[in-house]
Amino acid sequence: MKNILYTILYSFKEIKNSKIFYFFLIFALILISGSYFVSQISFINEGRIMVDFSIFSITIFNVFIGIFIGSSVIYDDIEKKSIFLSITRPVKRVDYLLGRVFGLAVAVVFSTIIMMIIFYGVLLLMHKFVIPARPGAHFSILLLPQPVIIQAVFIIVESVFISAVSILFSLITSKALASILSILIFFIGNTSSKMNALVRPVRGIINGKLQIIHRPNHVLAAIVHFIYAVLPNFSVFNVSTQAAYKVFLSGRMISNAIVYGISYIVVILIIASLIFLRKDLS
Amino acid sequence: MIEIDNVTKFFREGFFGIRKNAVENLSLLIEKGKVTGFFGPNGAGKSTTIKMIVGLIRPSSGVIKVNGYDSGDFRSRIGLGYLPENPSFPRGLKGIEIINYYGKLLNVKVAKNEIHEALKISGIFYAKDTYTHKYSKGMTQRLALAISILGNPEILIFDEPLSGLDPVGRKEFKDIIYKLKDKGKTIFFSSHILADSKELCDKISLLVKGKLIKNSSLADIEKEAEENKPVQAEYSTPLEEYLYDLMLRNKTEN
Ligand SMILES: Nc1ncnc2c1ncn2[C@@H]1O[C@H](COP(=O)(O)OP(=O)(O)O)[C@@H](O)[C@H]1O
Ligand SMILES: [Mg+2]
Numbered sequence: 001m002k003n004i005l006y007t008i009l010y011s012f013k014e015i016k017n018s019k020i021f022y023f024f025l026i027f028a029l030i031l032i033s034g035s036y037f038v039s040q041i042s043f044i045n046e047g048r049i050m051v052d053f054s055i056f057s058i059t060i061f062n063v064f065i066g067i068f069i070g071s072s073v074i075y076d077d078i079e080k081k082s083i084f085l086s087i088t089r090p091v092k093r094v095d096y097l098l099g100r101v102f103g104l105a106v107a108v109v110f111s112t113i114i115m116m117i118i119f120y121g122v123l124l125l126m127h128k129f130v131i132p133a134r135p136g137a138h139f140s141i142l143l144l145p146q147p148v149i150i151q152a153v154f155i156i157v158e159s160v161f162i163s164a165v166s167i168l169f170s171l172i173t174s175k176a177l178a179s180i181l182s183i184l185i186f187f188i189g190n191t192s193s194k195m196n197a198l199v200r201p202v203r204g205i206i207n208g209k210l211q212i213i214h215r216p217n218h219v220l221a222a223i224v225h226f227i228y229a230v231l232p233n234f235s236v237f238n239v240s241t242q243a244a245y246k247v248f249l250s251g252r253m254i255s256n257a258i259v260y261g262i263s264y265i266v267v268i269l270i271i272a273s274l275i276f277l278r279k280d281l282s
Numbered sequence: 283m284i285e286i287d288n289v290t291k292f293f294r295e296g297f298f299g300i301r302k303n304a305v306e307n308l309s310l311l312i313e314k315g316k317v318t319g320f321f322g323p324n325g326a327g328k329s330t331t332i333k334m335i336v337g338l339i340r341p342s343s344g345v346i347k348v349n350g351y352d353s354g355d356f357r358s359r360i361g362l363g364y365l366p367e368n369p370s371f372p373r374g375l376k377g378i379e380i381i382n383y384y385g386k387l388l389n390v391k392v393a394k395n396e397i398h399e400a401l402k403i404s405g406i407f408y409a410k411d412t413y414t415h416k417y418s419k420g421m422t423q424r425l426a427l428a429i430s431i432l433g434n435p436e437i438l439i440f441d442e443p444l445s446g447l448d449p450v451g452r453k454e455f456k457d458i459i460y461k462l463k464d465k466g467k468t469i470f471f472s473s474h475i476l477a478d479s480k481e482l483c484d485k486i487s488l489l490v491k492g493k494l495i496k497n498s499s500l501a502d503i504e505k506e507a508e509e510n511k512p513v514q515a516e517y518s519t520p521l522e523e524y525l526y527d528l529m530l531r532n533k534t535e536n
Contacts, residue, residue, distance in 0.1 A: 002386075003386075003387055006383060006386040006387060007383075007387075009383075010379075010383040013375060013379065014372050014373075014374060014375055017373075017374030017375065018373065018374055076372075077372065080370045080371075080372070081366060081368065081369065081370050082369075082370050082371050082372050084336075084338060084364070084366040084369065085364070085366065085369065085371075085384055085426065085429055085430075086383075086384065086387060087337070087338065088336040088337060088338065088359055088362070088364045089359060089384065089387035089388060090356050090357060090359045090360045090387070090388065090389045091356055091359075091387050092356045093356075278340075280338070280339040280340065281333075281338040281339060282329075282330070282333055282338060282339050
Protein backbone atom coordinates (compact mmCIF):
# COMPACT_ATOMS: atom_id res chain seq x y z
CA MET A 1 0.00 0.00 0.00
CA LYS A 2 2.79 2.38 0.97
CA ASN A 3 4.64 1.54 -2.23
CA ILE A 4 1.55 2.19 -4.35
CA LEU A 5 1.13 5.60 -2.74
CA TYR A 6 4.71 6.66 -3.26
CA THR A 7 4.62 5.44 -6.84
CA ILE A 8 1.44 7.44 -7.44
CA LEU A 9 3.09 10.58 -6.10
CA TYR A 10 6.25 9.99 -8.08
CA SER A 11 4.37 9.26 -11.31
CA PHE A 12 2.19 12.31 -10.87
CA LYS A 13 5.27 14.48 -10.39
CA GLU A 14 6.87 12.97 -13.45
CA ILE A 15 3.77 13.48 -15.60
CA LYS A 16 3.13 16.96 -14.27
CA ASN A 17 6.64 17.95 -15.39
CA SER A 18 6.34 16.36 -18.81
CA LYS A 19 6.04 18.44 -21.96
CA ILE A 20 3.21 16.46 -23.48
CA PHE A 21 1.02 17.04 -20.41
CA TYR A 22 1.58 20.78 -20.55
CA PHE A 23 1.01 20.82 -24.26
CA PHE A 24 -2.43 19.24 -23.97
CA LEU A 25 -3.37 21.23 -20.90
CA ILE A 26 -2.41 24.57 -22.42
CA PHE A 27 -4.02 23.74 -25.73
CA ALA A 28 -7.28 22.90 -23.97
CA LEU A 29 -7.14 26.11 -21.98
CA ILE A 30 -6.65 28.12 -25.18
CA LEU A 31 -9.64 26.40 -26.76
CA ILE A 32 -11.83 26.94 -23.71
CA SER A 33 -11.01 30.63 -23.54
CA GLY A 34 -11.33 30.80 -27.32
CA SER A 35 -14.83 29.42 -27.11
CA TYR A 36 -15.78 32.76 -25.63
CA PHE A 37 -15.05 34.39 -28.98
CA VAL A 38 -16.71 31.60 -30.92
CA SER A 39 -19.88 32.14 -28.95
CA GLN A 40 -19.69 35.88 -29.60
CA ILE A 41 -20.00 35.44 -33.34
CA SER A 42 -22.60 32.71 -33.16
CA PHE A 43 -26.26 33.70 -33.23
CA ILE A 44 -27.46 30.69 -31.28
CA ASN A 45 -27.70 31.06 -27.54
CA GLU A 46 -24.12 31.87 -26.59
CA GLY A 47 -23.99 29.87 -23.42
CA ARG A 48 -24.96 26.65 -25.11
CA ILE A 49 -22.34 26.82 -27.87
CA MET A 50 -19.76 27.71 -25.30
CA VAL A 51 -20.68 24.73 -23.11
CA ASP A 52 -20.76 22.29 -26.00
CA PHE A 53 -17.45 23.45 -27.35
CA SER A 54 -15.71 23.52 -23.98
CA ILE A 55 -16.94 20.11 -22.90
CA PHE A 56 -15.73 18.72 -26.18
CA SER A 57 -12.30 20.29 -25.64
CA ILE A 58 -12.03 19.10 -22.06
CA THR A 59 -13.05 15.57 -23.05
CA ILE A 60 -10.77 15.22 -26.02
CA PHE A 61 -7.70 16.62 -24.32
CA ASN A 62 -8.09 14.52 -21.21
CA VAL A 63 -8.63 11.48 -23.39
CA PHE A 64 -5.46 12.41 -25.29
CA ILE A 65 -3.55 12.78 -22.04
CA GLY A 66 -4.84 9.35 -21.03
CA ILE A 67 -3.93 7.74 -24.34
CA PHE A 68 -0.57 9.32 -25.05
CA ILE A 69 0.78 9.33 -21.52
CA GLY A 70 -0.82 5.95 -20.82
CA SER A 71 0.95 4.36 -23.76
CA SER A 72 4.31 5.66 -22.56
CA VAL A 73 4.12 5.77 -18.77
CA ILE A 74 5.22 2.15 -18.37
CA TYR A 75 6.51 1.56 -21.89
CA ASP A 76 9.13 4.31 -21.68
CA ASP A 77 10.03 3.28 -18.16
CA ILE A 78 10.92 -0.14 -19.56
CA GLU A 79 12.45 1.17 -22.78
CA LYS A 80 14.67 3.67 -20.99
CA LYS A 81 15.40 1.06 -18.33
CA SER A 82 14.48 3.43 -15.51
CA ILE A 83 12.14 0.68 -14.32
CA PHE A 84 15.19 -1.44 -13.49
CA LEU A 85 15.82 0.53 -10.34
CA SER A 86 12.28 0.68 -9.03
CA ILE A 87 11.13 -2.84 -9.65
CA THR A 88 14.30 -4.36 -8.18
CA ARG A 89 13.46 -2.89 -4.80
CA PRO A 90 11.34 -5.06 -2.51
CA VAL A 91 8.23 -4.00 -4.42
CA LYS A 92 5.50 -6.15 -5.87
CA ARG A 93 5.07 -5.68 -9.59
CA VAL A 94 1.36 -5.15 -9.17
CA ASP A 95 2.03 -2.32 -6.72
CA TYR A 96 4.24 -0.63 -9.27
CA LEU A 97 1.65 -1.07 -12.01
CA LEU A 98 -1.19 0.29 -9.89
CA GLY A 99 0.99 3.17 -8.77
CA ARG A 100 1.69 4.13 -12.36
CA VAL A 101 -1.97 3.81 -13.40
CA PHE A 102 -3.29 5.84 -10.50
CA GLY A 103 -0.49 8.37 -10.84
CA LEU A 104 -1.82 9.02 -14.32
CA ALA A 105 -5.36 9.06 -12.95
CA VAL A 106 -4.34 11.76 -10.48
CA ALA A 107 -2.87 13.75 -13.38
CA VAL A 108 -6.15 13.41 -15.26
CA VAL A 109 -8.13 14.60 -12.23
CA PHE A 110 -5.70 17.48 -11.86
CA SER A 111 -5.99 18.58 -15.48
CA THR A 112 -9.79 18.20 -15.51
CA ILE A 113 -10.08 20.37 -12.43
CA ILE A 114 -7.88 23.06 -13.93
CA MET A 115 -9.80 23.03 -17.20
CA MET A 116 -13.12 23.18 -15.34
CA ILE A 117 -11.94 26.12 -13.28
CA ILE A 118 -10.99 28.06 -16.40
CA PHE A 119 -14.27 27.04 -18.03
CA TYR A 120 -16.16 28.24 -14.96
CA GLY A 121 -14.17 31.47 -15.01
CA VAL A 122 -15.06 32.16 -18.61
CA LEU A 123 -18.74 31.49 -17.91
CA LEU A 124 -18.65 33.82 -14.90
CA LEU A 125 -17.03 36.45 -17.05
CA MET A 126 -19.79 36.15 -19.64
CA HIS A 127 -22.38 35.87 -16.91
CA LYS A 128 -23.98 33.14 -18.93
CA PHE A 129 -25.16 29.70 -18.10
CA VAL A 130 -24.11 29.76 -14.45
CA ILE A 131 -26.96 29.61 -11.97
CA PRO A 132 -27.26 31.31 -8.58
CA ALA A 133 -26.94 29.00 -5.59
CA ARG A 134 -29.80 30.84 -3.86
CA PRO A 135 -32.22 31.92 -6.57
CA GLY A 136 -33.97 35.17 -5.82
CA ALA A 137 -31.44 36.37 -3.32
CA HIS A 138 -29.74 39.66 -3.96
CA PHE A 139 -26.19 38.34 -3.75
CA SER A 140 -25.50 34.74 -4.44
CA ILE A 141 -22.61 32.60 -5.62
CA LEU A 142 -23.04 31.53 -9.20
CA LEU A 143 -22.64 27.80 -9.71
CA LEU A 144 -22.31 25.46 -12.63
CA PRO A 145 -25.46 23.45 -13.33
CA GLN A 146 -25.52 19.87 -12.05
CA PRO A 147 -25.13 18.12 -15.44
CA VAL A 148 -21.95 20.09 -16.17
CA ILE A 149 -20.36 18.96 -12.92
CA ILE A 150 -21.43 15.37 -13.57
CA GLN A 151 -20.01 15.65 -17.07
CA ALA A 152 -16.64 16.58 -15.52
CA VAL A 153 -16.78 13.48 -13.31
CA PHE A 154 -17.65 11.36 -16.34
CA ILE A 155 -14.73 12.83 -18.27
CA ILE A 156 -12.42 11.70 -15.47
CA VAL A 157 -13.86 8.18 -15.46
CA GLU A 158 -13.70 8.00 -19.24
CA SER A 159 -10.10 9.26 -19.39
CA VAL A 160 -8.90 6.88 -16.69
CA PHE A 161 -10.71 4.12 -18.55
CA ILE A 162 -8.93 4.89 -21.82
CA SER A 163 -5.62 5.32 -19.92
CA ALA A 164 -5.99 1.78 -18.60
CA VAL A 165 -6.74 0.53 -22.11
CA SER A 166 -3.68 2.33 -23.43
CA ILE A 167 -1.43 1.00 -20.66
CA LEU A 168 -2.70 -2.52 -21.32
CA PHE A 169 -1.91 -2.22 -25.03
CA SER A 170 1.51 -0.73 -24.31
CA LEU A 171 2.39 -3.90 -22.38
CA ILE A 172 1.81 -6.11 -25.41
CA THR A 173 2.62 -3.90 -28.39
CA SER A 174 4.67 -0.85 -29.19
CA LYS A 175 3.97 2.63 -27.93
CA ALA A 176 2.75 3.90 -31.30
CA LEU A 177 0.49 0.93 -31.89
CA ALA A 178 -0.88 1.19 -28.36
CA SER A 179 -1.84 4.83 -29.00
CA ILE A 180 -3.44 4.06 -32.34
CA LEU A 181 -5.42 1.11 -31.00
CA SER A 182 -6.61 3.15 -28.02
CA ILE A 183 -7.75 5.99 -30.27
CA LEU A 184 -9.60 3.45 -32.42
CA ILE A 185 -11.28 1.94 -29.38
CA PHE A 186 -12.25 5.39 -28.20
CA PHE A 187 -13.83 6.41 -31.48
CA ILE A 188 -15.55 3.09 -32.04
CA GLY A 189 -16.71 3.16 -28.42
CA ASN A 190 -18.21 6.59 -28.98
CA THR A 191 -20.08 5.69 -32.12
CA SER A 192 -20.91 2.03 -31.62
CA SER A 193 -24.29 2.69 -30.03
CA LYS A 194 -25.33 4.91 -32.94
CA MET A 195 -24.02 2.40 -35.46
CA ASN A 196 -25.85 -0.34 -33.66
CA ALA A 197 -29.09 1.57 -33.93
CA LEU A 198 -28.48 2.15 -37.64
CA VAL A 199 -28.18 -1.50 -38.56
CA ARG A 200 -31.39 -2.52 -36.81
CA PRO A 201 -34.17 -3.59 -39.13
CA VAL A 202 -36.39 -0.65 -40.03
CA ARG A 203 -40.01 -1.24 -39.12
CA GLY A 204 -42.99 0.57 -40.37
CA ILE A 205 -46.75 0.22 -40.43
CA ILE A 206 -48.00 -1.04 -43.74
CA ASN A 207 -51.68 -1.75 -44.17
CA GLY A 208 -52.21 -1.37 -40.46
CA LYS A 209 -49.58 -4.00 -39.58
CA LEU A 210 -46.11 -3.54 -38.14
CA GLN A 211 -43.73 -4.85 -40.75
CA ILE A 212 -40.04 -4.80 -41.49
CA ILE A 213 -39.51 -2.37 -44.32
CA HIS A 214 -35.79 -2.66 -44.71
CA ARG A 215 -33.28 -5.14 -43.38
CA PRO A 216 -29.60 -4.17 -43.58
CA ASN A 217 -26.99 -6.64 -44.77
CA HIS A 218 -26.78 -9.57 -42.31
CA VAL A 219 -23.02 -9.72 -42.15
CA LEU A 220 -22.66 -6.01 -41.60
CA ALA A 221 -25.33 -6.05 -38.91
CA ALA A 222 -23.67 -8.99 -37.16
CA ILE A 223 -20.29 -7.25 -37.17
CA VAL A 224 -21.70 -4.04 -35.78
CA HIS A 225 -23.70 -5.87 -33.11
CA PHE A 226 -20.59 -7.78 -32.15
CA ILE A 227 -18.47 -4.64 -31.86
CA TYR A 228 -21.22 -2.99 -29.85
CA ALA A 229 -21.39 -5.92 -27.47
CA VAL A 230 -17.67 -6.46 -27.00
CA LEU A 231 -16.07 -3.03 -27.03
CA PRO A 232 -16.72 -0.50 -24.31
CA ASN A 233 -19.49 1.98 -24.94
CA PHE A 234 -18.08 5.43 -24.29
CA SER A 235 -21.24 7.28 -25.21
CA VAL A 236 -22.64 6.63 -21.72
CA PHE A 237 -20.11 9.19 -20.47
CA ASN A 238 -21.22 11.86 -22.89
CA VAL A 239 -23.91 14.04 -21.34
CA SER A 240 -22.95 17.25 -23.10
CA THR A 241 -26.42 17.66 -24.59
CA GLN A 242 -28.01 17.41 -21.16
CA ALA A 243 -25.37 19.81 -19.89
CA ALA A 244 -26.02 22.32 -22.64
CA TYR A 245 -29.76 22.28 -21.86
CA LYS A 246 -29.26 22.07 -18.09
CA VAL A 247 -31.21 18.83 -17.86
CA PHE A 248 -30.93 17.42 -14.35
CA LEU A 249 -29.37 13.94 -14.34
CA SER A 250 -30.86 11.26 -12.12
CA GLY A 251 -28.75 9.59 -9.47
CA ARG A 252 -29.49 6.25 -11.06
CA MET A 253 -28.15 7.31 -14.43
CA ILE A 254 -25.02 8.75 -12.82
CA SER A 255 -24.24 5.72 -10.70
CA ASN A 256 -24.92 3.36 -13.61
CA ALA A 257 -22.35 5.11 -15.77
CA ILE A 258 -19.77 5.27 -13.00
CA VAL A 259 -20.22 1.62 -12.02
CA TYR A 260 -20.00 0.66 -15.70
CA GLY A 261 -16.72 2.58 -16.08
CA ILE A 262 -15.15 1.32 -12.88
CA SER A 263 -16.01 -2.32 -13.56
CA TYR A 264 -14.37 -2.09 -16.96
CA ILE A 265 -11.30 -0.40 -15.44
CA VAL A 266 -10.99 -3.16 -12.82
CA VAL A 267 -11.19 -5.89 -15.45
CA ILE A 268 -8.60 -4.16 -17.64
CA LEU A 269 -6.26 -3.69 -14.69
CA ILE A 270 -6.54 -7.35 -13.72
CA ILE A 271 -5.61 -8.40 -17.27
CA ALA A 272 -2.77 -5.86 -17.34
CA SER A 273 -1.44 -7.15 -14.00
CA LEU A 274 -1.46 -10.75 -15.20
CA ILE A 275 0.50 -9.75 -18.30
CA PHE A 276 2.88 -7.52 -16.40
CA LEU A 277 3.64 -10.21 -13.80
CA ARG A 278 4.92 -12.52 -16.51
CA LYS A 279 6.69 -9.92 -18.58
CA ASP A 280 10.44 -10.03 -19.06
CA LEU A 281 11.81 -6.56 -18.46
CA SER A 282 14.92 -6.25 -20.53
CA MET B 283 23.88 -15.81 -0.51
CA ILE B 284 22.69 -16.36 -4.05
CA GLU B 285 22.12 -19.84 -5.42
CA ILE B 286 21.79 -20.27 -9.16
CA ASP B 287 20.72 -23.80 -9.92
CA ASN B 288 20.88 -25.13 -13.47
CA VAL B 289 19.41 -22.04 -15.04
CA THR B 290 18.75 -21.67 -18.74
CA LYS B 291 17.33 -18.58 -20.37
CA PHE B 292 16.39 -18.41 -24.00
CA PHE B 293 15.01 -15.55 -26.03
CA ARG B 294 12.99 -15.98 -29.16
CA GLU B 295 14.49 -14.38 -32.18
CA GLY B 296 13.29 -13.32 -35.57
CA PHE B 297 10.01 -13.86 -37.34
CA PHE B 298 9.77 -17.55 -36.53
CA GLY B 299 10.68 -17.07 -32.88
CA ILE B 300 13.64 -19.39 -32.95
CA ARG B 301 15.03 -20.12 -29.51
CA LYS B 302 18.45 -18.80 -28.73
CA ASN B 303 20.04 -19.56 -25.39
CA ALA B 304 21.50 -16.51 -23.70
CA VAL B 305 22.43 -18.52 -20.60
CA GLU B 306 22.78 -22.28 -20.59
CA ASN B 307 22.63 -24.69 -17.65
CA LEU B 308 24.26 -22.21 -15.34
CA SER B 309 24.89 -23.25 -11.75
CA LEU B 310 26.70 -20.82 -9.53
CA LEU B 311 26.94 -20.10 -5.86
CA ILE B 312 27.61 -16.50 -4.94
CA GLU B 313 29.07 -16.64 -1.47
CA LYS B 314 28.26 -14.36 1.39
CA GLY B 315 30.79 -11.67 2.22
CA LYS B 316 32.88 -12.18 -0.89
CA VAL B 317 33.50 -10.19 -4.03
CA THR B 318 32.83 -12.22 -7.13
CA GLY B 319 33.88 -10.89 -10.50
CA PHE B 320 31.68 -12.03 -13.35
CA PHE B 321 33.63 -11.81 -16.57
CA GLY B 322 32.96 -12.54 -20.17
CA PRO B 323 32.94 -10.92 -23.58
CA ASN B 324 30.04 -8.80 -24.80
CA GLY B 325 26.95 -10.87 -25.36
CA ALA B 326 28.12 -13.65 -23.05
CA GLY B 327 24.95 -13.48 -20.99
CA LYS B 328 26.25 -11.60 -17.96
CA SER B 329 23.48 -9.01 -17.91
CA THR B 330 20.89 -11.68 -18.59
CA THR B 331 22.11 -13.63 -15.56
CA ILE B 332 22.08 -10.53 -13.39
CA LYS B 333 18.58 -9.57 -14.53
CA MET B 334 17.39 -13.02 -13.55
CA ILE B 335 18.96 -12.66 -10.11
CA VAL B 336 17.23 -9.35 -9.46
CA GLY B 337 13.90 -10.59 -10.81
CA LEU B 338 13.61 -8.48 -13.95
CA ILE B 339 13.38 -11.56 -16.13
CA ARG B 340 12.52 -15.11 -15.20
CA PRO B 341 14.60 -18.15 -16.04
CA SER B 342 13.24 -20.38 -18.80
CA SER B 343 14.20 -23.28 -16.56
CA GLY B 344 16.07 -23.73 -13.30
CA VAL B 345 15.83 -21.87 -10.03
CA ILE B 346 17.52 -18.83 -8.54
CA LYS B 347 17.32 -18.18 -4.82
CA VAL B 348 18.41 -15.03 -3.07
CA ASN B 349 18.56 -15.30 0.71
CA GLY B 350 16.34 -18.35 0.41
CA TYR B 351 13.60 -16.65 -1.60
CA ASP B 352 12.86 -17.35 -5.25
CA SER B 353 14.10 -14.47 -7.39
CA GLY B 354 10.54 -13.87 -8.60
CA ASP B 355 9.40 -13.14 -5.04
CA PHE B 356 9.72 -9.48 -4.02
CA ARG B 357 11.11 -10.56 -0.63
CA SER B 358 14.25 -11.82 -2.36
CA ARG B 359 15.10 -8.17 -2.96
CA ILE B 360 15.08 -7.15 0.69
CA GLY B 361 18.63 -6.09 1.43
CA LEU B 362 19.68 -6.23 -2.19
CA GLY B 363 21.11 -3.29 -4.12
CA TYR B 364 21.34 -3.36 -7.89
CA LEU B 365 23.23 -1.09 -10.24
CA PRO B 366 22.01 -1.72 -13.79
CA GLU B 367 24.11 -1.54 -16.91
CA ASN B 368 23.71 1.94 -18.45
CA PRO B 369 21.17 3.19 -15.92
CA SER B 370 18.79 5.99 -16.81
CA PHE B 371 16.08 8.06 -15.16
CA PRO B 372 12.82 9.67 -16.24
CA ARG B 373 12.93 13.21 -17.55
CA GLY B 374 11.74 16.17 -15.59
CA LEU B 375 12.86 15.14 -12.12
CA LYS B 376 15.80 16.22 -10.00
CA GLY B 377 18.38 13.80 -8.65
CA ILE B 378 17.18 14.28 -5.09
CA GLU B 379 13.53 13.67 -6.03
CA ILE B 380 14.49 10.44 -7.74
CA ILE B 381 16.62 9.08 -4.93
CA ASN B 382 13.95 10.04 -2.41
CA TYR B 383 11.42 7.96 -4.29
CA TYR B 384 13.67 4.91 -4.55
CA GLY B 385 14.48 5.29 -0.85
CA LYS B 386 10.78 5.16 -0.06
CA LEU B 387 10.41 1.84 -1.85
CA LEU B 388 12.75 0.10 0.58
CA ASN B 389 11.47 -2.03 3.41
CA VAL B 390 13.48 0.07 5.86
CA LYS B 391 13.03 3.73 6.58
CA VAL B 392 15.84 5.80 5.13
CA ALA B 393 16.60 9.09 6.86
CA LYS B 394 17.44 12.24 4.95
CA ASN B 395 21.04 12.25 6.13
CA GLU B 396 21.47 8.66 4.93
CA ILE B 397 20.36 9.75 1.49
CA HIS B 398 22.82 12.63 1.58
CA GLU B 399 25.50 10.24 2.78
CA ALA B 400 24.88 7.86 -0.14
CA LEU B 401 25.00 10.77 -2.57
CA LYS B 402 28.29 11.93 -1.05
CA ILE B 403 29.86 8.48 -1.17
CA SER B 404 28.94 8.23 -4.84
CA GLY B 405 30.24 11.72 -5.53
CA ILE B 406 27.02 13.17 -6.91
CA PHE B 407 25.83 15.19 -3.91
CA TYR B 408 26.79 18.45 -5.61
CA ALA B 409 24.32 17.78 -8.46
CA LYS B 410 21.39 16.60 -6.39
CA ASP B 411 19.23 19.58 -7.36
CA THR B 412 19.94 19.25 -11.07
CA TYR B 413 17.47 17.61 -13.44
CA THR B 414 18.75 14.16 -14.30
CA HIS B 415 18.25 14.55 -18.03
CA LYS B 416 21.05 17.09 -17.81
CA TYR B 417 23.38 14.56 -16.20
CA SER B 418 26.35 13.11 -18.06
CA LYS B 419 26.71 9.35 -18.34
CA GLY B 420 29.13 9.27 -15.42
CA MET B 421 26.83 11.38 -13.25
CA THR B 422 23.88 9.10 -14.03
CA GLN B 423 26.02 6.13 -13.10
CA ARG B 424 26.88 7.78 -9.80
CA LEU B 425 23.27 8.53 -8.94
CA ALA B 426 22.35 4.94 -9.71
CA LEU B 427 25.16 3.78 -7.46
CA ALA B 428 23.88 6.01 -4.66
CA ILE B 429 20.43 4.49 -5.09
CA SER B 430 21.80 0.95 -5.04
CA ILE B 431 23.63 1.43 -1.75
CA LEU B 432 20.69 3.11 -0.01
CA GLY B 433 19.41 1.32 3.05
CA ASN B 434 22.75 -0.43 3.58
CA PRO B 435 21.97 -3.64 1.64
CA GLU B 436 23.90 -6.83 2.37
CA ILE B 437 24.08 -7.95 -1.25
CA LEU B 438 25.24 -5.66 -4.03
CA ILE B 439 24.93 -6.52 -7.68
CA PHE B 440 26.70 -4.26 -10.11
CA ASP B 441 26.34 -4.71 -13.85
CA GLU B 442 29.37 -3.21 -15.60
CA PRO B 443 29.89 -0.66 -12.83
CA LEU B 444 33.00 0.81 -14.41
CA SER B 445 31.81 1.22 -17.97
CA GLY B 446 31.14 4.75 -19.05
CA LEU B 447 33.45 6.23 -16.44
CA ASP B 448 36.66 8.16 -16.96
CA PRO B 449 39.89 6.89 -15.32
CA VAL B 450 39.30 9.03 -12.24
CA GLY B 451 35.75 7.79 -11.95
CA ARG B 452 36.88 4.21 -12.33
CA LYS B 453 39.35 4.64 -9.53
CA GLU B 454 36.69 6.19 -7.30
CA PHE B 455 34.19 3.44 -8.06
CA LYS B 456 36.77 0.80 -7.30
CA ASP B 457 37.54 2.49 -4.00
CA ILE B 458 33.85 2.45 -3.15
CA ILE B 459 33.68 -1.25 -3.93
CA TYR B 460 36.73 -1.81 -1.71
CA LYS B 461 35.05 -0.01 1.14
CA LEU B 462 31.89 -2.06 0.70
CA LYS B 463 34.03 -5.17 0.66
CA ASP B 464 35.66 -4.13 3.94
CA LYS B 465 32.21 -3.83 5.44
CA GLY B 466 31.67 -7.50 4.62
CA LYS B 467 29.12 -7.03 1.85
CA THR B 468 28.43 -9.71 -0.71
CA ILE B 469 29.35 -8.20 -4.04
CA PHE B 470 28.72 -9.62 -7.48
CA PHE B 471 29.85 -7.45 -10.35
CA SER B 472 30.16 -8.03 -14.06
CA SER B 473 32.73 -6.71 -16.44
CA HIS B 474 34.04 -7.35 -19.90
CA ILE B 475 37.29 -5.62 -19.04
CA LEU B 476 39.83 -8.01 -17.62
CA ALA B 477 41.96 -5.28 -16.11
CA ASP B 478 39.28 -4.79 -13.48
CA SER B 479 39.59 -8.31 -12.28
CA LYS B 480 42.58 -8.73 -10.12
CA GLU B 481 42.37 -5.97 -7.57
CA LEU B 482 38.78 -6.37 -6.51
CA CYS B 483 37.85 -10.02 -6.60
CA ASP B 484 37.98 -12.88 -4.15
CA LYS B 485 36.46 -15.11 -6.78
CA ILE B 486 36.25 -15.08 -10.52
CA SER B 487 33.53 -16.54 -12.71
CA LEU B 488 33.98 -16.61 -16.43
CA LEU B 489 31.00 -16.83 -18.75
CA VAL B 490 31.35 -17.31 -22.48
CA LYS B 491 28.42 -17.82 -24.82
CA GLY B 492 26.09 -18.39 -21.92
CA LYS B 493 28.18 -21.15 -20.39
CA LEU B 494 30.19 -21.01 -17.22
CA ILE B 495 33.80 -21.74 -18.16
CA LYS B 496 35.57 -21.04 -14.89
CA ASN B 497 34.52 -20.47 -11.34
CA SER B 498 37.22 -20.44 -8.75
CA SER B 499 39.06 -18.32 -6.25
CA LEU B 500 41.46 -15.68 -7.46
CA ALA B 501 44.43 -17.55 -5.98
CA ASP B 502 43.56 -20.79 -7.75
CA ILE B 503 42.95 -19.18 -11.08
CA GLU B 504 46.17 -17.22 -10.83
CA LYS B 505 48.08 -20.41 -10.22
CA GLU B 506 46.40 -21.99 -13.20
CA ALA B 507 47.32 -18.98 -15.28
CA GLU B 508 50.99 -19.32 -14.36
CA GLU B 509 50.94 -22.94 -15.44
CA ASN B 510 49.17 -22.38 -18.76
CA LYS B 511 50.95 -19.29 -19.94
CA PRO B 512 49.46 -18.50 -23.32
CA VAL B 513 51.43 -16.31 -25.69
CA GLN B 514 49.58 -13.06 -26.07
CA ALA B 515 51.09 -9.64 -26.20
CA GLU B 516 48.06 -7.50 -25.50
CA TYR B 517 47.71 -8.11 -21.80
CA SER B 518 50.20 -7.35 -19.13
CA THR B 519 49.72 -10.02 -16.50
CA PRO B 520 49.52 -13.77 -16.88
CA LEU B 521 46.06 -13.76 -15.33
CA GLU B 522 44.69 -11.37 -17.89
CA GLU B 523 46.31 -13.27 -20.69
CA TYR B 524 44.95 -16.53 -19.43
CA LEU B 525 41.42 -15.22 -19.10
CA TYR B 526 41.64 -13.63 -22.50
CA ASP B 527 42.82 -16.88 -23.97
CA LEU B 528 40.01 -18.80 -22.33
CA MET B 529 37.49 -16.43 -23.81
CA LEU B 530 39.05 -16.66 -27.21
CA ARG B 531 39.18 -20.41 -27.28
CA ASN B 532 35.64 -20.91 -26.08
CA LYS B 533 34.32 -18.35 -28.49
CA THR B 534 35.73 -20.12 -31.51
CA GLU B 535 35.36 -23.72 -30.39
CA ASN B 536 31.62 -24.28 -30.69
N1 LIG C 1 15.52 -9.06 -24.48
C1 LIG C 1 16.28 -9.80 -25.29
N2 LIG C 1 15.74 -10.33 -26.41
C2 LIG C 1 16.48 -11.10 -27.24
N3 LIG C 1 17.77 -11.39 -27.04
C3 LIG C 1 18.37 -10.89 -25.95
C4 LIG C 1 17.65 -10.06 -25.02
N4 LIG C 1 18.51 -9.70 -24.03
C5 LIG C 1 19.69 -10.28 -24.32
N5 LIG C 1 19.63 -10.99 -25.47
C6 LIG C 1 20.72 -11.76 -26.08
O1 LIG C 1 21.30 -12.57 -25.10
C7 LIG C 1 22.71 -12.61 -25.24
C8 LIG C 1 23.38 -12.18 -23.96
O2 LIG C 1 23.19 -10.81 -23.74
P1 LIG C 1 23.68 -10.07 -22.44
O3 LIG C 1 23.26 -10.84 -21.26
O4 LIG C 1 23.25 -8.65 -22.50
O5 LIG C 1 25.27 -10.14 -22.59
P2 LIG C 1 26.40 -9.40 -21.76
O6 LIG C 1 25.78 -8.63 -20.66
O7 LIG C 1 27.28 -10.49 -21.26
O8 LIG C 1 27.13 -8.52 -22.72
C9 LIG C 1 23.04 -11.70 -26.41
O9 LIG C 1 23.22 -12.53 -27.55
C10 LIG C 1 21.83 -10.86 -26.58
O10 LIG C 1 21.64 -10.52 -27.92
MG1 LIG D 1 25.85 -6.65 -20.29
